[in-house]
Amino acid sequence: MELTVNGEIRQVDVDPDTPLLWVIREELGLTGTKYGCGIAMCGACTVMVDGIATRSCQTPADAVAGAQITTIEAVEQDEVGRRVVEAWVANNAPQCGYCQSGQVMAAVALLKENPQPTDQDIADAMTNLCRCGTYNAVAAAVRDASNA
Amino acid sequence: MTLFDRKAPFRAVAAELPADGAPLNVSRRVFLGGAGALTLAVALPLRRARGQAADAPPPPAVPAFLELREDGTALLRSPFVEGGQGIFTAMAQIVGEELDLAPDRFEVVNAPAGEDYLVMNGMRLTGGSMSVRFGYDAMRRLGASARAMVLAAAAQELGVDASELTTEPGRVVHAASGRSLGYGELAQAAAAQPVPAQVTLKDPASFRWIRQPVDRIDVRDKSTGRAQYAIDLAVEDMLLAAVVHAPRRGLAPGEIANRAEIEGMRGVHSVQLLPGAVAVLADRWWRARKAVEALEIAWVEGTSETPMPADFSSAGWKAQMLALDGEIADAEVEGDAPGTLAAAETVIEATYDAPFLAHGQLEPPSAIARFNEDGTLEVWTSNQAPEMFQGVAAGLAGLEPGQVSIHSPILGGFFGRHFVYGDANVMPEAIALARAAGRPVKVLWTREEEFLRDALRPLGVATLRAALDAQGLPVALEAVARGEGPTGRWFGAPPGKDDSAVEGLAGKVYAIPNRRVGQRYAKNPAMLGYWRSVGHSMHDFFYEGFLDELAEAGGRDPFELRRTLLAEQPRHLALLEAVGELSGGWKRGPFEAEDGSRRARGVAMASPFGSEVATIAEVSIESGEVRVHDVWVAIDPGEIVNPAIIEAQVQSAVALGLSQALFEEVVYEDGAPQARNYDLYRILSRYEMPRVHTRIVRSGAPMGGIGEPGLPGVPPAVVNAVAALTGQRIRSLPLSNHDLSAQSG
Ligand code: FES
Ligand code: FES
Numbered sequence: 001m002e003l004t005v006n007g008e009i010r011q012v013d014v015d016p017d018t019p020l021l022w023v024i025r026e027e028l029g030l031t032g033t034k035y036g037c038g039i040a041m042c043g044a045c046t047v048m049v050d051g052i053a054t055r056s057c058q059t060p061a062d063a064v065a066g067a068q069i070t071t072i073e074a075v076e077q078d079e080v081g082r083r084v085v086e087a088w089v090a091n092n093a094p095q096c097g098y099c100q101s102g103q104v105m106a107a108v109a110l111l112k113e114n115p116q117p118t119d120q121d122i123a124d125a126m127t128n129l130c131r132c133g134t135y136n137a138v139a140a141a142v143r144d145a146s147n148a
Numbered sequence: 149m150t151l152f153d154r155k156a157p158f159r160a161v162a163a164e165l166p167a168d169g170a171p172l173n174v175s176r177r178v179f180l181g182g183a184g185a186l187t188l189a190v191a192l193p194l195r196r197a198r199g200q201a202a203d204a205p206p207p208p209a210v211p212a213f214l215e216l217r218e219d220g221t222a223l224l225r226s227p228f229v230e231g232g233q234g235i236f237t238a239m240a241q242i243v244g245e246e247l248d249l250a251p252d253r254f255e256v257v258n259a260p261a262g263e264d265y266l267v268m269n270g271m272r273l274t275g276g277s278m279s280v281r282f283g284y285d286a287m288r289r290l291g292a293s294a295r296a297m298v299l300a301a302a303a304q305e306l307g308v309d310a311s312e313l314t315t316e317p318g319r320v321v322h323a324a325s326g327r328s329l330g331y332g333e334l335a336q337a338a339a340a341q342p343v344p345a346q347v348t349l350k351d352p353a354s355f356r357w358i359r360q361p362v363d364r365i366d367v368r369d370k371s372t373g374r375a376q377y378a379i380d381l382a383v384e385d386m387l388l389a390a391v392v393h394a395p396r397r398g399l400a401p402g403e404i405a406n407r408a409e410i411e412g413m414r415g416v417h418s419v420q421l422l423p424g425a426v427a428v429l430a431d432r433w434w435r436a437r438k439a440v441e442a443l444e445i446a447w448v449e450g451t452s453e454t455p456m457p458a459d460f461s462s463a464g465w466k467a468q469m470l471a472l473d474g475e476i477a478d479a480e481v482e483g484d485a486p487g488t489l490a491a492a493e494t495v496i497e498a499t500y501d502a503p504f505l506a507h508g509q510l511e512p513p514s515a516i517a518r519f520n521e522d523g524t525l526e527v528w529t530s531n532q533a534p535e536m537f538q539g540v541a542a543g544l545a546g547l548e549p550g551q552v553s554i555h556s557p558i559l560g561g562f563f564g565r566h567f568v569y570g571d572a573n574v575m576p577e578a579i580a581l582a583r584a585a586g587r588p589v590k591v592l593w594t595r596e597e598e599f600l601r602d603a604l605r606p607l608g609v610a611t612l613r614a615a616l617d618a619q620g621l622p623v624a625l626e627a628v629a630r631g632e633g634p635t636g637r638w639f640g641a642p643p644g645k646d647d648s649a650v651e652g653l654a655g656k657v658y659a660i661p662n663r664r665v666g667q668r669y670a671k672n673p674a675m676l677g678y679w680r681s682v683g684h685s686m687h688d689f690f691y692e693g694f695l696d697e698l699a700e701a702g703g704r705d706p707f708e709l710r711r712t713l714l715a716e717q718p719r720h721l722a723l724l725e726a727v728g729e730l731s732g733g734w735k736r737g738p739f740e741a742e743d744g745s746r747r748a749r750g751v752a753m754a755s756p757f758g759s760e761v762a763t764i765a766e767v768s769i770e771s772g773e774v775r776v777h778d779v780w781v782a783i784d785p786g787e788i789v790n791p792a793i794i795e796a797q798v799q800s801a802v803a804l805g806l807s808q809a810l811f812e813e814v815v816y817e818d819g820a821p822q823a824r825n826y827d828l829y830r831i832l833s834r835y836e837m838p839r840v841h842t843r844i845v846r847s848g849a850p851m852g853g854i855g856e857p858g859l860p861g862v863p864p865a866v867v868n869a870v871a872a873l874t875g876q877r878i879r880s881l882p883l884s885n886h887d888l889s890a891q892s893g
Contacts, residue, residue, distance in 0.1 A: 018434055022432070034379070035592075036512075038825075039595075042510065094366070096560050097232065097369075098377060104371055129833060131509055131804075132232045132800050134800070137796070
């Protein structure tokens, strides 16, 4: 099967229903995308599929063949992505950091679609779980990135 | 995790007694994961060591901790594990302060297992909010020793006496000649210098980084996916393993109907039986998982050391605890509480409870085990206590601890999850599978297996009784906790000496002349663990909720009652006033907020892990659910290292404290937990996160902990606010079990 990940075309030999998460992590060796729950509850596995934040643990690989898949590893190759990362750093947003790849990707997807989100927009889009309770810092970082 | 806290008594006992009172059978304890008890018992000369504080401590093993690099940066091996609490940054600040090297010039990694790193009076673990306060002096001496070595090297290089040299960040300066050298240029020569026998530490008045809100050093890697956790690691030639555990502890795998078929699946290496579990090894974890979940396994009664009764339920256990009779082991006694209660006219009594809790750290457990050709074993796994894991691994593999290397990646959250805990830990499976396969093996538990096998915060039940005098002030208070604490389970602390079973009921500072806190022990069939703030996570809820009941019975405002009872405690009184002020002045309510909702506030205090905390929460009821809008926290850790990290830890502790107050509960039925993922085990989401306002009070008292203390005040402050708003006194968590729909405002 052929997948386009971070702008590169990659051949992978997997069962078509293999979750995108495990293709990314195990076949492509990109471990920045995390496994948290596997049931699309936590958002740790968030990537962008054609610019839309997508929980890769519940996305079969064959459903995204032909789409542009972007993982956290490529986040800084993009203007909005760089701004989000800088805002994350400036706000010291991460604690353990495990959820943060997914949080960052969700924020990038939000800001690409909606550069000036309201607090409500942020609340609606940023639904990833964080067991360390970084929610307020994450929201502040999204606001910073949108105002920058 | 109160192990080395305020009270010494059980330590001596732990060193003499095995956990269960039976003769100590080393191999069995090791296999049970009770090696924690063993290792600690051996490694705990604590009281004596501290009694000898007058003797100068031995010089630190500088080369083991610190490498100066030629580019002017430094590699620091932290004795404490980073898991989100910011300890790497704090370590860089403390060492950097004395070394005179900016914290952002440090790369910090977790130290391996080894004697050099036992900086807590001959042992170490990451927990109990102990790292900074117990590592502070050792890390300062480390930095100061390294600076002395750099100066000695520069003196040789420049041909001057070291006393003529000074430093500025990252440079040695010889003012007389105007010459200077960067630390990078001196790195090699400095490493060759002897570690000085004695060093002088800086005057805190001249601190440049300690006490400043220095940026965390790990946030960029954690914002770009570069940070690597145990789950991300790989070694050459490894197999990937997925596991299914028996639905109930105590069952063992019997017949597997379709084993041959599964072993024929793509990528599958083999099916392996483990104690209470079955694993599939494969070339990819996803393939292993699909295969292991397709196995048709007949589970039969096995021979687990810690079986779960087939009829065990959390509701049944709670009922048993409520009915529990028998001896009370005193943990804290002052005056004559029973006598005063017997003679009193007004006695208030209430029973409180809190459920089993799961850790729910976002990174599921994983471990890699590799037997090397020279017979040694290497393990990569999430852990809070490398030497304990080393001891357990050595016992399992039949090796000496020195033949086992423990690699400790940063943790994707921990909250007490990553101690050994017998079969609640993944490492023993990795070791067994690596041995069986003759190849390195990485085991990763699914989220479902993690919820099945986590070591739980114990379900807690306590009965409180108090006598009020004619002024409505409490003159006697008796609190009896029922059940078992994790320190009793894992470190052999007997009832009455097990802080984890009573802390938060014991250790309160209110002026109540007659007090008795005790424990009615009952062995809990569930696998118990430490959970952020341990006993405090529920006992302060019991106590502070009850204190509000006493205020009400005595016709007093809860804030005023606390103020009265703290009149002789200036540190606590100041903290209470501070949180009142921070919240804009105490007001209980109910009142109408700007958005038209009806709200009220509750207050609570706690004295956890050497710090003092006062908390106020403001709540309303929205569609039958408690909504927490604001939480104000005044925290006095005595002295501080990084105020920004303290604030972040308070945010984090408030989130977890609120999560457990609102939703969390592990329900057992038929010996098995019912929730196996976050869908049924609800945790706090962004939507429920309140604004958090923190004030750090530096009283100058001895340095207290930071990671956990923000938590215990949150559940009682919220529950007390709910009582103020609704008149409904909630004595059982979580709040989501109570119908508040009539109260929507
Ligand atoms: S791992 Fe995909 S949402 Fe949790
Ligand atoms: S930072 Fe730890 S889970 Fe979010």
